Amino acid sequence: MANIVAEDNSISLERVEGQGLVANKLSWNKLMHRSNPFDIESRCHNGHASKDKDWRVILHLALQSIGIAYGDIGTSPLYVYASTFTRGINHEDDILGVLSLILYTLTLIPLINYIFIILRANDNGDGGTLALYSLICKYAKVGLTPSEQEDDMEVSNFQRDDLPNERLKRASRIKYKLEKSQFAKYFLLFATMLGTSMVIGDGVLTPCISVLSAVGGIKQSTSTMTEDMIVWISVGILVCLFMVQRFGTDKVGYTFAPITCLWFALIGGIGVYNYISFDPTVIKAINPKYIVDYFRRNKAEAWISLGGVVLTITGSEALFADAGHFTVRSIQISMCTVTYPALIMAYIGQASFLRKHTNLVSDTFYKSIPDRLYWPVFVVAIAASIIASQAMISGTFSIIQQSVSLGCFPRVKITHTSTKYRGQVYVPEANYLLMLACIGVTLGFKTTAKIGNAYGIAVVFVMTLTSSFLVLIMLMIWKTHLLLVISYVASIGTLELIYLSSVLYKFDQGGYLPLAFALALMSIMFVWNDVHRRKYHYELKHKISTEGVKDIVNDPMLFRIPGLAIFHSELVQGSCFTPMFKHYMLNVRALHSVLVFVSINSLPISDVEEERFLFSRVEPKEANIFHCVVRFGYTDYAQEYEQEAPFERVLVTKLKEFVKQEFLPTNMIVHQYEEQLEDNEEFRQGLVIENEIDQQDHEDQRNLVEDQQKQHEGTLEREIEAIDRAWNAGIVHLIGDNQVIASKDSAIGKKLLINYAYDFLRKNSRQCDNNVFDIIPHKRMLKIGMTYEL
Template sequence: MLGGGGGGQGGSGQELRAADSAANKREFVVNVESSSSNRHSLNLRNSAFFIPPPPLTITTAHPEERGRWETVVLAYKTLGVVFGGLVTSPLYVYPSMPLKSPTEQDYLGIYSIMFWTLTLIGVVKYTSIALKADDQGEGGTFALYSLLCRNMNIGILSSKQAQTNSSLSHSVLHGSTENKSRLGIFFERSIVARRVLLFIAMLGTCMLIGDGILTPAISGSEALFADLGHFNRSSIQIAFLLTIYPSLVLTYAGQTAYLIKNPNDHDDGFYKFIPTTIYWPIFIIATLAAVVASQSLISATFSVIKQSVVLDYFPKIKVVHTSSNKEGEVYSPEVNCILMILCVAVILIFGDGKDIGNAFGVVVSLVMLITTILLTLVMIMIWRTPPWLVAIYFFIFFTMEGVYASAVLSKIPEGGWIPFAISFILAFIMFGWFYGRQKKIEYELTHKIDLGRLGILLSEPGIQRVPGFCFFYTNIQDGLTPILGHYIKNMKSLHTVTIFTTLRYLLVPKVAAHERIVVNKLGLEGVYGCVIQYGYADSLNLEGDDFLSQVTDSLQLCIQNCSGCVTSDHEEVQEEISTFEEAKLAGVVHIRGKTRFYIGNNCGWFERSMLAFYEFLHSNCRSALPALGVPLPQRIEVGMLYEA
């Protein structure tokens, strides 16, 4: 089916890799030596397809070293966004405990547990270890999974074997098995182990999102790691070690000292130990702090969902970058609205704060336990930490958090089932999307069109080259989308100038104008390749003559440089350039694909139900392509059914 309108085949962040070939085709690439340099060189080389240039050496949005004052300002901001929930914990910790006739030993024991939990989990695990396991500045459970996938070949979706721009060694990913740990080799060879790892990462992500729903009433420390993308490592460490940790230790000590003298006041232990003269000011401050406490986990929810979308494990949603120089600061209006609705529903259904507290305890314990497991894998497979250190880390934290988790699991009938229900719904959405994407990628890689096949299609009788300038969007690695063959067979034509275009998302704020467009010849008459690179703060607008002029200028430069290396008649070059101008005058069109699954009778009930659910998600989510600003009269949408 053909029609105007939106929808799209292709994807932001897609990256095409080189295919080896002896074909004598030429590529024009601008190699950028550094982001701060304007020097560039032209590199002509043999290529079998249109490929993005080698990884650009561009300063990322997460520099390790910031100005001293900037770090201090960020540390101040973390007090509300990252630690807003953690610092309000004295309001409800003692009141939530079912204490009956507590003694001095009981209170000292409780304080001892809180002190060592804050010290070991807060200071040692998260501040000293977990913050170093960031994935290009992002934190959280799914960032740990992404970090493992980037540095080891353990991903599930082959289309998302993302380029590694982190400080970790590139040789870890592409080195021989001799440089890899035995555990890493095991995960690479075992599809079952990789699926279990994906399930654990999904469970942790869903639990954290559930935490974001429950947190407007209560809070947890996982935000310290999950909110890393909104700030940086140094600012979070400074804020926690110099202000949050000592403040909480002293506050709990003061509460405990008061309750030892007044053992029956534990139900309202925070407000009663405040001196009468400053009671109301503290009450107002505490109330305002409780109002903003949810910001930490809500921000973390935005981050983990954005990570899931980038890795193609979650349906496409609108993600707004709220900072022009920090890629991790994001906001999603759709997720924010859903969180609001679910939060209100939880409060209306379970008005008792104890039930919500029980649900929150289950979430926090399980998420911390999952983080410990994933951090252990990072230590073994990526950091190559000495085994005895890994064993000490795993034994201490898995035992501690395992005890906490087993204790709160007894609260499942008393509200603890809420996060499991929320996590099951979210996990079902993630798995349904993952299953459909995996099936679609398998089909596309099996039926992709290579240059040889494209040449055969164009040489068939009845196929005509119609006047016009066409941008045909594709995202298949080392090939062209199957929609191209479907289009040529049914339309019996291809435009005289056809540019197969791929959008490449880079983790930088903006891509310089001279780096944005990469073009090359594909060796067939009137057929070219183009990669458009853009950053998260770029306004990607393909409307108007400016974009068209940039592409044609790049193509002309490519042809002229190719003619200098290959024996070619100058008149032929001029003729090819004039063909561009004629095609532009004939009209410009942007062709994108929209695919659906054809579910035949040979599919089982499970495959039928999962693909039907995927189609529902796909038809109600945003397009994989960003808003390109292409005028409606220039859009053509090509529909195709993929046989399941």
């Protein structure tokens, strides 16, 4: 006879010796498996929300991308020839040499390298330096902060694809060396910070050079316009540009796309007109022989002039950084059908014009415009320069937000300006600092030639860094054939290094500016990230074990009071009980009836969707203590809960779902067994081979099953009622307000780093170091002060 053994969360069939029972072919092991609520949630999730592949949608996004991604590279014709021939044109064929350089540079770097290669290295659709670092972190444990959980690898858009192939051994060897080398981990983080800082520096220089170049065209219409007047008009436009940032960039693609399309149509059409009107023979510049001749004639001067040619590809990094707003295919379509042809025709037309007017090289763009089109082009040029500036400013805000999420930048106020586009953010502190920096650069340098020297270094340095990361991705993740990697380095890598050497030559002529910006930003990022990691390791070392929590809960002197307490912690590995909890218990001998320890974990991935909450229970069960990891990607923002439902309400709802799912395996088995007994005659006959089970046995078994089910339903109901009572009694959020100081025996450098540099940044930043500040009501926030000696 079959005995049904009822346990806490499972029911098993026990074979009675001598009865010869044979179980039906049911997947009891699967039914009895204790299901993790996160696993259930994960199975319901279909991965990263992929954009519709319908061609109408792709073309729609391609149109939008023209208004956002190409503003920077699209305004380069305003100043490229003027920045290249800073000392005039010495030989007529020098124009062909420079045009040939422009054609091949535009084709190799933005078109082939970025559009068809680097865009493939996106992190679930998002691009940029931080996305590349994120991608590497997903395939190798190179992060310096040990905030990864084993369960994080189960997030659907955190999956790795390690399909074996002939290059797997090489990839595994590289991965092993990276994970074992502390130097490699620091170097990758350092390189990421440097690239990020350079892009932010680009956000300072782009508005300056774009607006100054566009406004400078007014000199053609009036001789009374002096250089100082142009500078001050540019400053006025920049101030207005930064003042409107607080209104956000919602619908920016629809607003700017028609203007940018008109701009490309104008520069492309004028290019065709100039090509036909002046010198159609410039098409022979497609022969790279003119590049060789150009260097032979000008030698060192030709090499120095590369600093101007490289301005043709400014904004290439923006194509990659803006990948998250569109699809790869939509960017490829817009680049190949609109941007690339228009730019090629614009540069060919200007070269054709210069072949007949070599003395007008300093004002090539506006001088080459037909008189009847001057004012329309001037107005559109101003609008296009503002669009180019807007793209980099918005990109800077996004980069700062990502850096804050990864613990690499002090907390600043981040305002999400759109309920539709999660990537559109506004950072007030950064906005006004950028505005002051732009005004200072414009007033200090005054000319596009000097700003171009600084601009070139920022652009090429980030490109070189991106290509270096890409080589690592090729070897370790894509497992590309070694010959293809060598070919890439020999072609694209060599070209970028040549350009980098050229722009560095003008270091003392303004090139130092982006490096100064980068060093200042990197110093801030390093100080904050270093102490942030030290704090994390301190809490990890001094956390309370689960056994310690049991001792606290079982203390007869402890009082339990009605209500729900949420303890916020940055720890996500193992025990989440930080020193703050111990400090609290030593001074307040009372705990709320329900406790939830919340750890907000910023993952090195772009976003986390349905799989955001991961609950676990802390024993003993009757203590009503839970741990919840709330996971965010670096493009997620916590305010989404304030727009949909308060975070604490979502948390309590998910908690009750977790409690219900704890009983799910038992209920599944009970119902399965009942159905088999009632509906499956074959199952009933197969239970007994030698003896037949009588009706009374069936009734006893059914009663036992029903009693067990009622018992579990009663326990579940009591737990849900306990959570509801705690919710109704009131919620309090307990947050650690920790001050850090260097230990007394620390070296002088460590004391300066922690006690002065970090303390200064901390006092001038937002108080909370994670997303907690954004997702809880301040009126229910209680801070617990504690000092850490690091």
